[in-house]
Amino acid sequence: MPKIIENLEEEIAKTSLKLFKENPYQNVSMRKIASEVGIAVGTLYNYYPNKWKLYIGVFEESWKETYQILKMNCKKNEADYLKNYIEVLYSEMKKKKSIVRELYRYIMNDLEMDEAEQKEKFKRIRFPRVVINQIYELFIMILEKEFEIKLEKDNQDLYRLFAVLQTNIPLLHQNFEEEEQNIDFLYDLLNSYFEKKILK
Amino acid sequence: MPKIIENLEEEIAKTSLKLFKENPYQNVSMRKIASEVGIAVGTLYNYYPNKWKLYIGVFEESWKETYQILKMNCKKNEADYLKNYIEVLYSEMKKKKSIVRELYRYIMNDLEMDEAEQKEKFKRIRFPRVVINQIYELFIMILEKEFEIKLEKDNQDLYRLFAVLQTNIPLLHQNFEEEEQNIDFLYDLLNSYFEKKILK
Amino acid sequence: MPKIIENLEEEIAKTSLKLFKENPYQNVSMRKIASEVGIAVGTLYNYYPNKWKLYIGVFEESWKETYQILKMNCKKNEADYLKNYIEVLYSEMKKKKSIVRELYRYIMNDLEMDEAEQKEKFKRIRFPRVVINQIYELFIMILEKEFEIKLEKDNQDLYRLFAVLQTNIPLLHQNFEEEEQNIDFLYDLLNSYFEKKILK
Amino acid sequence: MPKIIENLEEEIAKTSLKLFKENPYQNVSMRKIASEVGIAVGTLYNYYPNKWKLYIGVFEESWKETYQILKMNCKKNEADYLKNYIEVLYSEMKKKKSIVRELYRYIMNDLEMDEAEQKEKFKRIRFPRVVINQIYELFIMILEKEFEIKLEKDNQDLYRLFAVLQTNIPLLHQNFEEEEQNIDFLYDLLNSYFEKKILK
DNA sequence: CATGAATGAGTGTTCATTCAT
DNA sequence: CATGAATGAACACTCATTCAT
Missing domain, CATH: 1.10.357 (Tetracycline Repressor; domain 2)
Structure with missing residues (x-):
């Protein structure tokens, strides 16, 4: 039962920015981001095609x-x-x-x-x-x-x-x-x- | 079929220096170094106890x-x-x-x-x-x-x-x-x- | 191509129990278990955090x-x-x-x-x-x-x-x-x- | 320059017995035995064809x-x-x-x-x-x-x-x-x- | 659109064994 | 007969990515 989350894109950006600020690229896993945002890993891929693009976007x-x-x-x-x-x-x-x-x-x-x-x-x-x-x-x-x-x-x-x-x-x-x-x-x-x- | 290789230590140092010069630490694997040098992975560990020490040494x-x-x-x-x-x-x-x-x-x-x-x-x-x-x-x-x-x-x-x-x-x-x-x-x-x- | 497998947890438990029954701990590799169950190695780690916990759980x-x-x-x-x-x-x-x-x-x-x-x-x-x-x-x-x-x-x-x-x-x-x-x-x-x- | 060691066979037996008494089979490496005896790994293989036979013999x-x-x-x-x-x-x-x-x-x-x-x-x-x-x-x-x-x-x-x-x-x-x-x-x-x- | 189980290539490291010296 | 450097298959474990649900 998928929940609809408001401003999810923004939420992802904010959270991963926080993580990338504190840790080097390699030490931030997609799992970590997803769990921090409170969503499933797969969902990240609805907004960014891969980890690198997510990183760039946030940056x-x-x-x-x-x-x-x-x-x-x-x-x-x-x-x-x-x-x-x-x-x-x-x-x-x-x-x-x-x-x-x-x-x-x-x-x-x-x-x-x-x-x-x-x-x-x-x-x-x-x-x-x-x-x-x-x-x-x-x-x-x-x-x-x-x-x-x-x-x-x-x-x-x-x-x-x-x-x-x-x-x-x-x-x-x-x-x-x-x-x-x-x-x-x-x-x-x-x-x-x-x-x-x-x-x- | 172990062959004795001349100046292997130097060869390892030279090759890994080259690789580390061109790529960040995480992107240089022990396998890569070994294959570039033309030796078995295990051989690297005869000269350096682990990847980090190899890196430091070369550096x-x-x-x-x-x-x-x-x-x-x-x-x-x-x-x-x-x-x-x-x-x-x-x-x-x-x-x-x-x-x-x-x-x-x-x-x-x-x-x-x-x-x-x-x-x-x-x-x-x-x-x-x-x-x-x-x-x-x-x-x-x-x-x-x-x-x-x-x-x-x-x-x-x-x-x-x-x-x-x-x-x-x-x-x-x-x-x-x-x-x-x-x-x-x-x-x-x-x-x-x-x-x-x-x-x- | 991830497929959802029914009763996978049970299947893993059953198969690894079988393997551990017949072989000592050291001789049962995660690869072996995975291949016997017919899944990828990584999948095992969705159910048990490491080999030892898997062993204990099954035991x-x-x-x-x-x-x-x-x-x-x-x-x-x-x-x-x-x-x-x-x-x-x-x-x-x-x-x-x-x-x-x-x-x-x-x-x-x-x-x-x-x-x-x-x-x-x-x-x-x-x-x-x-x-x-x-x-x-x-x-x-x-x-x-x-x-x-x-x-x-x-x-x-x-x-x-x-x-x-x-x-x-x-x-x-x-x-x-x-x-x-x-x-x-x-x-x-x-x-x-x-x-x-x-x-x- | 290989040294000739007297009673080497006996020495190997004694030392590996000591090690096998204190540690399980898997935790005693050939390297360990050799270094404890004070000889090269290769030398062990002049007396025992492999680790298992060494173990058995000593046992x-x-x-x-x-x-x-x-x-x-x-x-x-x-x-x-x-x-x-x-x-x-x-x-x-x-x-x-x-x-x-x-x-x-x-x-x-x-x-x-x-x-x-x-x-x-x-x-x-x-x-x-x-x-x-x-x-x-x-x-x-x-x-x-x-x-x-x-x-x-x-x-x-x-x-x-x-x-x-x-x-x-x-x-x-x-x-x-x-x-x-x-x-x-x-x-x-x-x-x-x-x-x-x-x-x- | 959200889910998260499944994937599998990849990692660093170990170690019994071989064989040129 | 002694040496020990070289070998490479094997290990436990990780993680970006996919896709059936």
Whole structure:
């Protein structure tokens, strides 16, 4: 006697996000997700064709959320744009340890796949590039505000700076306890580079 | 029909290093290693007591090698110490994709393990902390030479800088094709931070 | 292509009981059971969490059955209580060669385990001690009827007598063909000891 | 450079006997035996064609020893022949827990083999039936002395009595702590049966 | 659309046995 | 005759996926 569950898709997303945040991909089984949601394993497959797609979907959703928060924060700020942007991103990222780690792997172009077929699959879904792009655009916007300058979005070194920021937040958070100093360090790193290499 | 194979230990180390470089831990099976080496599975266990120790052994060996190369290069240089250090580290790291990724995970304190027991195991073998420390000390040494200054090894921001360097080499290499510009970027990033925040 | 199989649990129990009756624990593999039942290995694990629990479950079930049969027989008898008890126990035990052997090992406190952990596991599930106790109580009851005497359950020599009975049924059955004479021998053995040592 | 070891055969026998006494067959590996003896695994196979034959050989040797001890004790006694025989057998058997357990299996005609081929092998080596027979003959001899009677060796009930004695010594020893009472019980069991059924 | 029993290829690991040295 | 590295079938167990109900 199948029960009809309201907002089941959302429920699955929420629960598996929670699990994937706390555990690496391999350690989260479909059984575990299903039992946590309170449904049958088979039901998961009505919403996602396989484990990997479920993972990706959940991941993307999570980044959308982060984007929304960043955007809101950007709007209401009047000064210290860069510092603030780093702070918010930092606080968002520390909420999703495992997902962020996965981001790194994504950046590294290695997602536990070696099969060419899977790589292909992966390319097709193009992960949350879209969202990451939006977050990048926000990054450019706040830099323009902060330094009162017009920037070229396609500048490779700005891309690099953004990648560095993303990757080093979880890195520092994991390894150095003093949160405030981590943020200061990141701010100084970006700021000094920007001043020396971009502004002049 | 047991045949004695020459340099088998080395062969195993070489082959599994290759496999671990290209694939994450979970995707490299003992069967795969054995068949790649051209031996029976059981034979692997004559050289390493289990998969994890094999992995660690191979990993550590690989870092020792990197350290030796870095050290040699440091000695023979007369100028551009930092630039040279980054170049050598970059070229070493791009050789070992997956191992480097593992370094990142190590730094992130997450090695696909959640079992307390395994964590304990891990602590006991103390991974290549020693080697990493040696590479860090080399880093401090070349900074002292480059900027003609005496540095405090335990400075938290120097630690941060080193972690950033290590993590961003594979990051940039993976995502930006122009190798030379990647190295320049890293050099500028470190250099500008150093000049602005450490020197004065 | 999963098919729903009727009475699979029962089928597994029946088949593995058969296999465990005929072969020692170590020589019955999960693969063997599965293939004999005509299912996949994984399916076994839907019913029992591991081999040991499967074994225990099947074993215990088998003893419960024996107890029921003994109890029924006890009730409907009017005379020759002891002889009858031995006969029924004998006929039950000869049905389960290997299980009975396992009882012996159980009595011997050795189940092919030396790991403290496993011993602990074993203690926790408390094997069929309960059932054995019930069979023992039946034994005392029929002795009281047979000899018209009130017995002290905790008498060590009665325990010994019961252990002897249990152990020697399979022993004699295995080694001496004449079933009737085996039963007579056991009856005489118990009877003469009882008359000489317990009654007076 | 192979070393020549004196009395190696004897050394192997002694050491594996020790191991088999303390651990069940499956838990004693050839590696373990070899390393305990201080030789290479391969060397074991110069003396015994396989693990099973090694086990059997060692087992048989052990019973020969027991026979010698029993025989010596029989000779020097003047009275209480049966009690004394039981005492010596009891003390011998408690020395070899695991071997004795194996005796039981032997009696039960089941030695961890189901392969017809292995059973055949087994038949051919005819285990220590010879030694057991000698111990049985000693048993008959002391009964004749004890009860001053001439006995028929081929009496099935005497065989049964002997089997009961052998099997119940380890059984009682394992389950009832009071050694003296165990021996008394066994003595009474045999004695009462003998008086009631054989003497008259 | 929900169920969850069934699937089976896959995992790391063991160990009796062989045989080139 | 001693060595011990090499072998590979075997083990218990896992888990993403399927599909009859």
